[in-house]
Amino acid sequence: MTRYAEVIGDPIAQSKSPAIHNHWIKQLGIDAHYDREHVRADALADYIARRADDPQWAGCNVTMPHKLSVMEHLDTLDPLAKQIGAVNTVVREADGSLAGYNTDAAGFLEPLAEDLAQQQYFRMARVLGTGGAARAIVAGLLEHGITVVLAGRDPAKARAMLDELDPDGQHHVAPLDHFSDATDFEFDDREGCFDLVVNASPLGMIGQPPLELDFSHVPPGSLVYDIVTAPLETPLLREARDRGFRTVDGLSMLIGQAAVAFEKFFGVPAPRSDGDAELRRILAE
Known part of the structure; x- marks a missing residue:
């Protein structure tokens, strides 16, 4: 069955995360996809509860305004995420628990x-x-x-x-x-x-x-x-x-943090042998 991850936020249409992750998924030929999901603040708890019960859900990236509030819905926090005080990556672990990370640093x-x-x-x-x-x-x-x-x-x-x-x-x-x-x-x-x-x-x-x-x-x-x-x-x-x-430039940080999250979601490193040249071209379109 197809594994999937996504990015959540409010608003979310502007996110470049689907373009980045789906480019890598295509390069690797793995059975997975990455989407975006518009989640309002009052719907965050319900979203997390529903996704936590889905074994095909690998996790999600988190953008504004949920980087702080999502932490109360997680089972564990990576020490750096705890120090920063914000989570931008939620991973559903093999045992079904939810772990929070911050890949921005x-x-x-x-x-x-x-x-x-x-x-x-x-x-x-x-x-x-x-x-x-x-x-x-x-x-x-x-x-x-x-x-x-x-x-x-x-x-x-x-x-x-x-x-x-x-x-x-x-x-x-x-x-x-x-x-x-x-x-x-x-x-x-x-x-x-x-x-x-x-x-x-x-x-x-x-x-x-x-x-x-x-x-x-x-x-x-x-x-x-x-x-x-x-x-x-x-x-x-x-x-x-x-x-x-x-x-x-800013794409360096954006792609770099996405690569850390990608490996946590799908268990394989992001393919970056071309120095991200093709991905940068896609993101510039």
């Missing part, structure tokens, strides 16, 4: 693996945004010994997040508009350091205001990472490339 970190495998004297990330995605990103960065400067419209919220995730860490907060004005700060010799600048906010997305970042705040040799996927080439990434910085 792993998906975010995937394109940084080569950099993080190197030895560095110091690692710092400037993370712009304090929402749910930022929380997962910060949690992932902390696992790799990265000092974080977290910027948001409300610095108190940023401080509370850092104090909760790493109460003994020497991290910093700043108002988001701190990075919009030019600075005359002279960066020291960054040889042997890893510097990362992350837009973890929706700023720059279609329909949202632009992200205001003056590049005088970006250390030489930094990697600039924008998790926005629409547009894929954001003004931030365009300017970063024009200035000679390495960049990572």
